Every structure is written in structure tokens, then in C-alpha cells.
Amino acid sequence: MSGSLTDAAMFNGKPLPWVRDKVAVGAQSKLQAVYRDVVILDALNQRVTAYNLTNNNLGDPIKMAELRSLLVTQATLIDADHDALPDQWETQHFGNRSATAETLTRSGLSTLVCFATGLSPNSTTNTSPLALELGTAENTSRVSFFQRQRLGKVLGIQTQTRFSSDLQTWSDLLPAGAVLTRQNPYDGTGTEIITVTSPREERRFVKLHVTAPQ
């Protein structure tokens, strides 16, 4: 790479993070990288492999496909026991794959809900995966609901907030005037935060609905 990282033209307008290593930090050696390596880390931050861009010119469509395949392979979840829970996640938290989606965790939530919302199934202090906040904007009382859901496509699991005014009929359509926003907090949970903010109504019920393919 020529030029200097202080040259803003190299990164301005591009959404990717850029960082500059320091001798005192030694990120390059910690990731066992050599010049022009792409180092791939898995969900547990274990080093999977490195793909060197000097040896593999990404101008070659075959090399580009090769790198893409490495990334996609790592990002593809494996669920050998077909219980809607990724094997890696089960092993990480339970030491084996004996849990099922319906297994209740120590906090009383199902294992599936814990996985879908980024909560630890071993925590006894998990709060509700659906949170509420009241506020005011433009002189109007507003209510915001927060939920988390997994980034990317994860075994077809769907996480939705559903709304009702009578506890009889539920809808996943946003209430009138509601605004939905997404934010990746980059907090190592693999989830994004979904916020639905709407004008406050006299009565509204919400629930989190998590489903997995049969």
C-alpha cells in the first residue's frame, strides 16, 4: 500500500474502520499477521486463517471467489442436531449439544430466545429481552420499545415485536406514526438493537415473538 494512512482520501467516505497499530499494542503480532494478510477471526475471536493479498490478487475473479468462500463458510451456521441452535453456540454455553430450543434457562427464558436476542443462557440476571422507555419529542409523549436480534441470517430464526391494544389481536405491523431504527452497538453480542418509537397511546401491549423453522 502506498501513500500514508494520514491521507484522508484513502478512507474518507468509506464506512470501514481504519486503525493504526502501535508498537506498544502489537495488534499485528497478536493476530500473527504478515504484510497484506487478511486475518479471519471466528465467533470466539479464534484465528481461523489468513489470506495474503500479495500471493492472491483479488483482481483475479477466482481469487476473489476464494476469499469470499472463506468468509461465507465461516459465517454459515451449522446445526447438525437440527434444534434451531447453532452447534458452536450450544457448545460454547453448555459444553455439549444437549439443549433444545425449548429448554428453559436459569433466567426462565427459553434457550431459543436467549440465542435470538444475544443473552447468555447461563446468566441468572437476564432482564427482559424487550425494554420500554417513555419520553417526549416535539411536545408529544412517545414510547420506545427496544429489542435485540441477531445480525445476519441465522438459521431462519425470526425475531419480531408484536403489538396489541386488547391482548386478543396481535400484529407485527408498526403502530401508526411509529418509526423503526436499527443500530449495531458492536458490543460483542452479535446482535443489533431494534427501536420502535411511536406516539404514546392510552393502552398498548407488546410482546417479543421468536420463531425458528420446524
Next chain:
Amino acid sequence: MRPRFPFLQLSCGLAAAAVSLGSAEPVADFVLPDVNPASVRTAAGLPSISPRNYTETISAWYFGAET
């Protein structure tokens, strides 16, 4: 002259990860400032970057250099 190892995170957070093929231990931890003002992380109010921000997802780190 081949520089002092600055690096760029090429992409991240593609999805959750598959079973690891890597070593048994997580990589050593580190934190460095994100110098790109246009970074998606800047909008999230996160001035620094660490592998720990990307656990539960895969991440790819590209190591270039400045001259």
C-alpha cells in the same frame, strides 16, 4: 520503506460464525482508535476498535502498511 504495521479492518460482522477451525484460544486482546471519520462505528459513538467488539460474529482484518 516498508512501514510500521498500520492495519485496516476490511469487513466485519457478516453473520454469526460456524464451528471454529482455528486455534483453541481467542486472540490476544487489543484496542486501537478508529481513524476513519466515515466509519460506521463513528456513527455509533465508538472511537476505538477491538476484536472483542466482534465476538459472536466473524471478522476480517487486513494488514496493509504506509510508506
